Amino acid sequence: MVKRGQIRFFDIVNFLLLGFVAFASLFPFIHMASVVLSSPEHVIRNEVGLWPRGLQWDAIGAAIGDERLWIGYRNTLLYLVLGCCISMILTILGAYALSRKSLIFGKPVMLIIVFTIMFNGGMIPFYLVMKSYGLMDTIWAMVLPSAINTYNLIVMRTFFQGIPVEIEESGRIDGLSDFGLLPYIIIPLSKPVLMTVGLFYAVEIWNSFSAALLLLRDSNLFPLQLMIRNLVVVGQSGDVLETSVASGRTVVLESLKYALILLGSLPIIMVYPFIQKHFEQGALLGSVKG
Amino acid sequence: MKPTVFKRLKRDRIYLLLLAPVLLYYILFKYVPMFGIVISFKDYNLFKGVWASEWVGLKYYRWFLQNPDAWNIIRNTLLLGMYRFLFLYPTPIMLAVLFYLMRWKRYRRFVQTVSYMPFFMSQVVISSILIMLLSPSTGWINQMIKWLGVEPIYFLQKAEWFRTIYIASDIWQQVGFSTIIYLAALASIDPQLYEAARMDGAGRWKQTIHVTLPGIVPAMVIVFILQLGGILELSFDKAFLLGNVATLETSDIISTYVYRTGIIGGSYSYASAIDLSMAVISLILIYTANKVSRKVGETSLW
Numbered sequence: 001m002v003k004r005g006q007i008r009f010f011d012i013v014n015f016l017l018l019g020f021v022a023f024a025s026l027f028p029f030i031h032m033a034s035v036v037l038s039s040p041e042h043v044i045r046n047e048v049g050l051w052p053r054g055l056q057w058d059a060i061g062a063a064i065g066d067e068r069l070w071i072g073y074r075n076t077l078l079y080l081v082l083g084c085c086i087s088m089i090l091t092i093l094g095a096y097a098l099s100r101k102s103l104i105f106g107k108p109v110m111l112i113i114v115f116t117i118m119f120n121g122g123m124i125p126f127y128l129v130m131k132s133y134g135l136m137d138t139i140w141a142m143v144l145p146s147a148i149n150t151y152n153l154i155v156m157r158t159f160f161q162g163i164p165v166e167i168e169e170s171g172r173i174d175g176l177s178d179f180g181l182l183p184y185i186i187i188p189l190s191k192p193v194l195m196t197v198g199l200f201y202a203v204e205i206w207n208s209f210s211a212a213l214l215l216l217r218d219s220n221l222f223p224l225q226l227m228i229r230n231l232v233v234v235g236q237s238g239d240v241l242e243t244s245v246a247s248g249r250t251v252v253l254e255s256l257k258y259a260l261i262l263l264g265s266l267p268i269i270m271v272y273p274f275i276q277k278h279f280e281q282g283a284l285l286g287s288v289k290g
Numbered sequence: 291m292k293p294t295v296f297k298r299l300k301r302d303r304i305y306l307l308l309l310a311p312v313l314l315y316y317i318l319f320k321y322v323p324m325f326g327i328v329i330s331f332k333d334y335n336l337f338k339g340v341w342a343s344e345w346v347g348l349k350y351y352r353w354f355l356q357n358p359d360a361w362n363i364i365r366n367t368l369l370l371g372m373y374r375f376l377f378l379y380p381t382p383i384m385l386a387v388l389f390y391l392m393r394w395k396r397y398r399r400f401v402q403t404v405s406y407m408p409f410f411m412s413q414v415v416i417s418s419i420l421i422m423l424l425s426p427s428t429g430w431i432n433q434m435i436k437w438l439g440v441e442p443i444y445f446l447q448k449a450e451w452f453r454t455i456y457i458a459s460d461i462w463q464q465v466g467f468s469t470i471i472y473l474a475a476l477a478s479i480d481p482q483l484y485e486a487a488r489m490d491g492a493g494r495w496k497q498t499i500h501v502t503l504p505g506i507v508p509a510m511v512i513v514f515i516l517q518l519g520g521i522l523e524l525s526f527d528k529a530f531l532l533g534n535v536a537t538l539e540t541s542d543i544i545s546t547y548v549y550r551t552g553i554i555g556g557s558y559s560y561a562s563a564i565d566l567s568m569a570v571i572s573l574i575l576i577y578t579a580n581k582v583s584r585k586v587g588e589t590s591l592w
Contacts, residue, residue, distance in 0.1 A: 014388055017388055021405050021465075093309070097308045109309065121323035123549060123561075126326070128329065129322050206412070279406065283467065
């Protein structure tokens, strides 16, 4: 609510500061893409900054040529689809039941659920108990332990509570049962919150790393993030380099590693512009009292 | 008259049925592991499992307190948490005010959108990018340092750089997205207040000090309390991915130590004793913070 007037000194400073913020947020991604698309001689001489030099696709080709990346992609997609389905079903059921104001034991159940935000058993008991359930080295290890995010449950419950009772009453008059209200009244009216919570789950599963580190030993089950960590941080990309050089590609390790990181984050970067308004809504819903 | 428990159970049976799988989830995946912390008072025996192993009382707690590494790890966790709070609390407020004062709306929208993006990147991607950018031989940051005529710095091999890197990258990742709560508070400031301030002859600077900032004080108080409560909740992923043997002196925090001694080293009882001590402190902090937040701001986590 600033009065329109002439451009002041402060406006210029603000313009530059925000320009810096935008540049800093984007720079690592632009630099990464430039190194990936540059030819080895420029990369070795460290000449690549914001723009690719000696455009070539060999680094991307070498990264795509690595089987492990594809296994990672396949596994992550599987965990994503399966995980989102299970998470959404459980969260919707829980949020719906708990949004009933007169529900018997509603308050104590809510307390039991909220307590898990404040306190958990920690890494070791989690690991031992999941192991005793037989979840080690199964796809369920990546789907079940994190099936419900308590914040998401609270956000959805708050939204359901905000649906006017009159609409539910009219549904009942039309003959809907306690269960029938959910698919015919509640869900159609809650599309924005379902979208937001679903996206939060999707990003969470896409990015999850430590569950795989703890519970998976079989590299055929590794999600993409763990594959990238093994290739880039631990440095197993040396052998990828050897095979790609043997197949006639000219690639340097730096471009190859950046290519792997880029491929690991590309799906999120690509869908981000379309979904960011849902995330913004989600962050606001989360700050409303549960 | 209030219906009896039995009648209410019967009335709510459908809802309870829907709730059952959710409760089962919380029992199996949250409460059973929570009770699994009894392992820290026992001698974990691989064949007897968590529940049947021998009780040993506080043996492993004593071990931890007698371990010379213990204080270093507690100090690292506390310092990293405190520095993180010190830098990650004020920066989003400043950025939110800058966004708010930006007059070119399209430009503002663009910078907002772009600055939220790093928030959605995984810790693996962030850490990998950092490792690449900070590499002494090929990393861009060291290229700039060399260009300025200074010797390249082995950032990730030097213990004294770990906290700076951890916190600077946390700011980079989270500052944009954390402005959202403040921007919502700013958007709800009554325009009449600005009108009145202008009537009283306040310029833009005075308007910012006397109208804009007071408008976000409630949000500031709540975020302050909640962040202070979560001060010990540091990301295991990032400390684990960025830390290495050379930087253990500063990069080893509770969660990475627990991973190393417990999961890798196999000392399950010892590791969970450490974890539980910290979790209890953390619980007290979060609980108190939430109580205070409810009093002060009439808003809380739950």
